[in-house]
Amino acid sequence: MVSSGEINRVVIIGAGQAGGEAAQRLRQAGYQGDITLIGEEPAPPYQRPPLSKAYLAGDLPMERLLLRPASVYAEEKVALLTPKRAVWIDRANKRVRLEGGREIPYDALVLATGARARKLPIVGADLPGVHLLRTAADVDSMRERFVSGARLTVIGAGYIGLEVAAIGRKLGLEVTVIEMAARPLARVTSPEVAGFFLDEHTSQGVRFMLGAQPALIRGTERVSGVAMVDGGEVPADIIVAGIGVTPETALAQQCGLTVENGVVTDAQCRTSDPHIFAIGDCAARPMAHYGNRVCRLESVHNAVEGAKVVAATLMGGAHTVEAPWFWSDQYDLKLQIAGLFQGYDRVVLRGVMADRAFAVFYYKGEKLIAVDAINRPAEYLGAKMLIQTGRSLAPAEIADTSRPMKELVAAAR
Amino acid sequence: MPKITYIESSGKEHVVEAPVGQTVMEAAVKHAVPGIDADCGGACACATCHVYVDPAWTAKTGEASSMEQSMLDFANDVEENSRLSCQIKITAELDGLTVRLPKSQH
Ligand SMILES: Cc1cc2nc3c(=O)[nH]c(=O)nc-3n(C[C@H](O)[C@H](O)[C@H](O)COP(=O)(O)OP(=O)(O)OC[C@H]3O[C@@H](n4cnc5c(N)ncnc54)[C@H](O)[C@@H]3O)c2cc1C
Ligand code: FES
Numbered sequence: 001m002v003s004s005g006e007i008n009r010v011v012i013i014g015a016g017q018a019g020g021e022a023a024q025r026l027r028q029a030g031y032q033g034d035i036t037l038i039g040e041e042p043a044p045p046y047q048r049p050p051l052s053k054a055y056l057a058g059d060l061p062m063e064r065l066l067l068r069p070a071s072v073y074a075e076e077k078v079a080l081l082t083p084k085r086a087v088w089i090d091r092a093n094k095r096v097r098l099e100g101g102r103e104i105p106y107d108a109l110v111l112a113t114g115a116r117a118r119k120l121p122i123v124g125a126d127l128p129g130v131h132l133l134r135t136a137a138d139v140d141s142m143r144e145r146f147v148s149g150a151r152l153t154v155i156g157a158g159y160i161g162l163e164v165a166a167i168g169r170k171l172g173l174e175v176t177v178i179e180m181a182a183r184p185l186a187r188v189t190s191p192e193v194a195g196f197f198l199d200e201h202t203s204q205g206v207r208f209m210l211g212a213q214p215a216l217i218r219g220t221e222r223v224s225g226v227a228m229v230d231g232g233e234v235p236a237d238i239i240v241a242g243i244g245v246t247p248e249t250a251l252a253q254q255c256g257l258t259v260e261n262g263v264v265t266d267a268q269c270r271t272s273d274p275h276i277f278a279i280g281d282c283a284a285r286p287m288a289h290y291g292n293r294v295c296r297l298e299s300v301h302n303a304v305e306g307a308k309v310v311a312a313t314l315m316g317g318a319h320t321v322e323a324p325w326f327w328s329d330q331y332d333l334k335l336q337i338a339g340l341f342q343g344y345d346r347v348v349l350r351g352v353m354a355d356r357a358f359a360v361f362y363y364k365g366e367k368l369i370a371v372d373a374i375n376r377p378a379e380y381l382g383a384k385m386l387i388q389t390g391r392s393l394a395p396a397e398i399a400d401t402s403r404p405m406k407e408l409v410a411a412a413r
Numbered sequence: 414m415p416k417i418t419y420i421e422s423s424g425k426e427h428v429v430e431a432p433v434g435q436t437v438m439e440a441a442v443k444h445a446v447p448g449i450d451a452d453c454g455g456a457c458a459c460a461t462c463h464v465y466v467d468p469a470w471t472a473k474t475g476e477a478s479s480m481e482q483s484m485l486d487f488a489n490d491v492e493e494n495s496r497l498s499c500q501i502k503i504t505a506e507l508d509g510l511t512v513r514l515p516k517s518q519h
Contacts, residue, residue, distance in 0.1 A: 028447065047454045063436070067454075069443050230438075301459075304452050322519075327458040328515050334456055334480065377480055381460065381487035 007314055008033035011096050011106035013086045013251065015039025018280025019049060019112035019298060020067045021307030023078045029315045035078045036104055038096070040085040041135060043227045044070045049300060052163040053329050056146070056224050057405055058168060062136055072126060089255040091273055096267065103105045110310055112262055115245035115281040115298060120155060123216025126155055133160055145227045145238040148172030150243060153226055153236040157184035159328045161242035162197060166330040169204045176234055180228065187244075189341065191370045193360050196353050204331060209234070236354055260284060262296035267321075268313045270305050277313070279306025284353055289323050289387055290369070299326045323387040325380075336377060339370030339385035346397040350379060359383070359396050368392040378405040386412055415508035419446045419464075422516045431503050437512060438462040439498035448514035455499035460484045461518040462498045463491075467511035474501050480482070490515050 001293065002364060010026060012019045015037050024039050039045070046065040054060040059183045063069075073080040081098070088097035095103045107169035117132035119125055138333040146152070152168045154161045157179035168175040177184070184201075185194040198393040199341040217239065224400035238381040252263040262284035269277045280303040305321045312319035326337040333356065351358030359379035360366040368391075371383035386392060391412045398408070414430040414461050417440055420439060430438030441449040441462075450461035465509075466474050471494050477485060481500045498512065 049454065049456065064439065068445070072443075072445060109508065300453060313434075325458065329456070329457055334457070375480070376483075377457070378483040378486060381484060385487065407489075 006239075007107040009105060009107045011036045011038070011104055011108075011111065012110040012112055013096065013114035014036050014248075014280070014282070015041065015082055016112060016114045016280065016303070017043045017045060017067065018114070018303035018306050019110065020045025021304050022110050022112060022279060022310050023073075023240075024068065024076075025076070025311035026314065027076050029311045029317070031311070031315060033107075036106075037073070037080045038077055038081070038084050038086050038098065038104075039082040041137070042083045043136060044068070044073065044080060044082065046136065046299070048134070049327075051136060052133055052160045052302070053077075053167065054162065056139055056167045057243045058143075060246070065136065086196070086251060089251050089276075090353065091251075091255050093275070094275060106275070108277065108314055111271070111276065111278040112280045112303075112306075113248040113251065113281055113282045115247045118212055118246055119243045120214070120243065122214055122216050122219070122352050123180070124219060124223070127217055127219045127223045129219065129223035129237065130217055130242055133164065134245070140237060143241065146171065146173065150174070150237040152237055153178060153234055153239045155179075155241045156243035157186075157208070157210075157224070157238060158188060158242050158244065158312055159185070159310065161240070161329060163200065164240050165201055165206050165240065165302065166204070169206060175205070176209065176236070177201070178209045178228075178234065180211070180213050182211045184208070184210070189337075189372055190344070190347055190360060191364070192347055192349070192353075193335075193374075196374070197333075200331065201358075202335065234333075245281065245298065248264070249282055252264050252389075253373055254284070255388075260294075264294065267309075269309045270313070275309045278406065279303065279310055286339065287324070288321050295340065297324060298323065300313050301325045311358065322383055325384055332375075334375055334377075336373045336380035337370065338380055339368075341370035341372070341389045344369055346395065348398050351376065361395070363392075363395060366392060366394075367410065368398075381405065382409040385409055415502075415505060415510070416453075417503070417507070418511040419448070420444075420511065420513045421448050422514055433460050433503055433505055435503050436465065436499050436501060437501040437507075437510070438452055438477075440503065441498065446514075448518070449498060450518045451499060453510075457484065457497065457500060458479060460488050460497060463488045463514040463515050464496055464498045465492055465515070466496050466501075467513070470507070470512075472513055473506050482515045488515075489517060489519075501517060 117134040152173040263278035284296035346363040357375040360371040373380035453459035
């Protein structure tokens with residue numbers, strides 16, 4: 001086992017949210033040895049959530065996306081190597097090789113390589129005007145076409161796809177959303193919440209094609225539309241695909257670490273090699289609040305928690321992880337999610353959907369496992385607190401809006 | 414640029430110059446002021462950017478929105494002058510603002 005005493009060289013691969021936070025948390029925890037942070041994107045670590053929100057809308061400059069200003073890394077003696085790609089891990093000699101051949105030795109290695117947006121697996125996916133949305137560069141490249149009056153087709157109705165649709169409407173684009181499943185957000189929420197968002201987007205003028213499958217992208221020099229499997233045609237000036245991500249695990253596989261859906265780690269974020277940790281979107285770890293079920297999450301919360309765990313572990317301490325949380329902004333709707341809803345067998349509604357402020361609580365048996373709160377921050381934070389402390393509230397109590405959430409949470413056991 | 418003073422619960426002060434338009438949270442994070450975690454980056458989703466606004470300044474920083482107020486209701490050690498610093502936009506009027514930080518954000 002590694003202990004803090006022997007560690008003087010920490011190398012972090014991937015300068016995204018998880019990698020950037022890990023460097024910062026290590027310094028905050030008092031670690032004084034070397035930190036090398038390797039990232040293939042040109043910018044220092046930045047936040048991705050605004051990419052499909054304020055940054056896409058043009059309301060936030062790149063500078064304000066940065067986790068911390070570029071100058072902080074030198075001040076804190078973090079060697080930020082960008083744009084540089086790590087191409088090889090030599091576990092026997094504990095070295096990382098960069099493209100170009102430079103080798104960097106480590107005592108502890110942190111994989112924070114994130115995930116890649118999945119490309120559309122159909123003909124025409126490489127045409128100009130067909131975009132993925134993972135990096136700031138992805139958004140910058142769509143700006144020219146993402147303009148008022150343009151016909152935007154979003155393929156995939158997950159959170160990112162729906163956020164893009166909302167910004168599209170805000171900027172005056174004509175928006176069509178194509179989704180293979182019978183409803184939007186099929187993978188990430190309940191039919192109840194999905195139905196609410198479907199209605200909201202529809203009333204904002206978004207056209208939905210559900211249970212619909214694109215066959216190929218039409219266009220010669222640039223995209224002109226989508227041909228559907230059922231023979232339909234959807235004209236388009238710009239296409240944004242949001243069909244999920246693939247965890248970036250190539251290096252972990254190359255060096256023989258255990259990889260399933262993500263690099264598998266223990267609760268301390270340690271991989272099958274005790275000198276190598278994995279955090280953020282690329283990693284799967286046991287979930288403390290869910291019977292240690294191994295999950296790979298894609299969220300800011302998960303990236304930050306991983307960074308805190310690694311910093312604490314390397315300094316010989318421990319960090320108690322928070323229950324998972326996530327959010328999504330669409331129009332004037334703030335969706336806040338606490339917990340993991342998978343496996344629920346009962347939903348309880350608190351509030352009235354038509355008020356556009358309500359919360360859906362997910363139960364598994366008697367146990368509260370998650371909440372989707374729409375414009376209801378108290379319900380979100382209250383549920384998060386309950387899940388965090390392993391408490392529950394009877395469904396009848398949750399549904400009773402005459403009692404404020406805070407009071408209910410205080411009475412819960 | 415407006416000057417903002419952050420006082421840690423230990424009493425340690427940090428004086429930061431911040432451009433108009435940034436938030437009080439962003440200015441703290443950019444200058445590595447400890448005690449403001451801001452995990453969600455200002456999306457009003459994490460409540461880890463809690464500060465106490467110096468009573469002399471509460472009129473100028475304005476009131477918390479109902480969204481923010483509901484979040485604050487669940488923060489630790491909330492007081493009259495509690496705010497989420499990601500929801501306070503820096504204006505020229507706020508030059509000289511002092512905020513105190515709670516013992517912990519969690
Ligand atoms: C458009 C969008 C909207 C989102 N909205 C939300 C939201 O509202 N709320 C929320 O909680 N989460 C949201 N997320 C998810 C969140 O941003 C991610 O979970 C988070 O960024 C994961 O951090 P990470 O560091 O693990 O991965 P990333 O941020 O992807 O960073 C990984 C970095 O490693 C680099 N890298 C990979 N391999 C190598 C290599 N071999 N050498 C060097 N560098 C390498 C990559 O280029 C990348 O820069 C959103 C994501 C996107 C894309
Ligand atoms: S930074 Fe998350 S709520 Fe203020």
